[in-house]
Amino acid sequence: MAKITFITSDNETITLEGTSGSVMELAVNNNVKGIDGDCGGVCSCATCHVHVAPEDFAKTGGPEELENDMLEFDDLTNEYSRLSCQLQISEALDGIVLKVAK
């Protein structure tokens, strides 16, 4: 199980617990504002973009190639950007803080 905290663009803080699936699914299932997951998690829509808190970035690691391609030219991208559909929930993510990019 992992506790994951989302901070939305309205500065709302939402902490959720997940056991499986992707971080995007966890957010969509709990209506976290700004994470839409339109493509269902296949790395095609970038509506699940988050900025990982710098101190947690080691826990998620950086994006794979296709994800990186999707992010590279996005105006909202920074060095801590990830598509949350590509983050699989596991103990390793416990305690991380994600800022919703939109």
Add this chain to the structure above:
Amino acid sequence: MLETANQICVVIGASHAGVNFAFNLRKEGWQGAIILYDVDPNTPYHRPPLSKSYIVNGDLNSNLLKPLESYQKENITLELGKKVTSINRALKTISIENETDQKYDKLVIATGAIALIPQINGIKEATNLFAMRTAADAIAIKNAIDTSSEKRVVIIGGGYIGLETAASLKKIGAKVIVLERESRVLERVTAPLMSEYFMDLHQENGVKILIKKNVISIKNEGSFNTVFCDDNTYFEADIVIVGVGIRVNAELAKNADLEIENGIKVNQFAQTNDKNIYAIGDCTLHYNPHYDKFIRLESVQNAVDQSKVAAASICGKNLIYDTIPWFWSDQYDVKLQMVGLSNGYNEVLLRKEATENTSFSVWYFKNEELLAVDAINNGKAYVLGTRFIKGKQKINKSKLVDVSIPMKPTSFL
């Protein structure tokens, strides 16, 4: 804020468009009832995985648009397994099969489309013949494959649904032949070089694609069927899948005298010619400001974006529908991402990345205007293409095809 607490918003169709609409309507501040009807008894699910990962993994539950609890939490009523049979605009009610009529203040039609089953001799008698549109279709196909010893599959139609299904079935051990009537696959939506690429991709993976194959009859032979084409060729199939296109579910709207024209006609707010009735998703013919024309789209993007526009409009905000269409398809390990509408192009440029042999992009122009981009394993081209199309950016074509110039936002100006 509008006074909505005592109002009822009814949605017909609980799929990508209808479900997203319901949640967006709550987000926009609607306080009244929201009731979603669908004939499909399953908890609303994503359709794209049906022809892709579902066939391989077989887990529908990981595929829900929203978990059941979310509907309760947002106080959205799901009426599944219920068919809406008519709309009475004068009384502002809808009729539901075997149920009492339901009143509405606002009505949203999100009835989408159904798979087209062509009138081919013998098609009704064929066994193990399926379309690929609903969860039930995908489950039936998977079961048929799992229980068939020979697993010979004939897919009629070489569009996205047919090709994706072919790739997925191949992965689980079926012998697959795709029969395409036209002289190339994906003819309606891509340039010849893309068709060629996908033909080759499938052949390399052991799926046979045959073009100029017009199926004229199917004969059931007990446990299998024989599929006959008009050039006197025929193919034996334990399972036949029909992927020849869709028919829009517009009867309800038509019978209610709403304006119809290759789909339910809506304005930029997704509103029909009745101000209390909206229509969203695959079933609509809507205006696209960027391309300055009325179009009908079959895509998740369109369903989701129109759902936002309709929800905003009903809650008194003026959000207009103005998006560049986008679409994706996954086959084998290839990801295709498309953005824009290529109709009317007069030039196609291919850019093959120097550093990678599996990655390229196809750029469609009408004179100097970039209309659309198809990207194969190339998210960068897709993202940049989107930006260029949106901004009506003029592209330096010779730089675009020069792969010694790396792909960057400013590379092709």
